[in-house]
Amino acid sequence: MSSSQDPRGSLPGASRSSDGVLARVSNSAVVYRGRRAASDAATVAKKLLWSTGRAAWIAGTAFLVLVVPLIIEMDREQQMNELEMQQATLLGAPPSAPAK
Structure with a gap:
């Protein structure tokens, strides 16, 4: 390594990264506020x-606990009504009108 370079590898006359345009822009108040706003938006989104x-978990669980057994019971009741109507038809009784 020649003595004309500093330890970071840049030339002696070149500006350092802390003095560069990119460093000044990235350390500006606008960039800071933008980063802060992005961080706040990410926190709110999370x-x-x-x-x-x-x-969704509460709604899904409530549906499974409250609505699914009701649907199953209504299906059983419908099957029982159909079975009773079939048996009545086989035995010769006139089919009765379903109760509403």
Whole structure:
């Protein structure tokens, strides 16, 4: 390594990264506010997704616990009514009108 270069490998007359345009722009208040806004937006999105997931879990569980047994019971009742109508028809009784 020649003595004309500093330890970081840049030439002696070249500007350092802390003095460069890119460094000044990346350290500016606008970039800081943009990063902060992006971070805040990501945090809000994460909380929203978490809350939505919890709400979906609660709704799905409530559906399984409350509605699915009701559907099964209604299906059983319908099958029983159909069976009774078939038996009544086989025995010769006139089919009765279904109760509403």
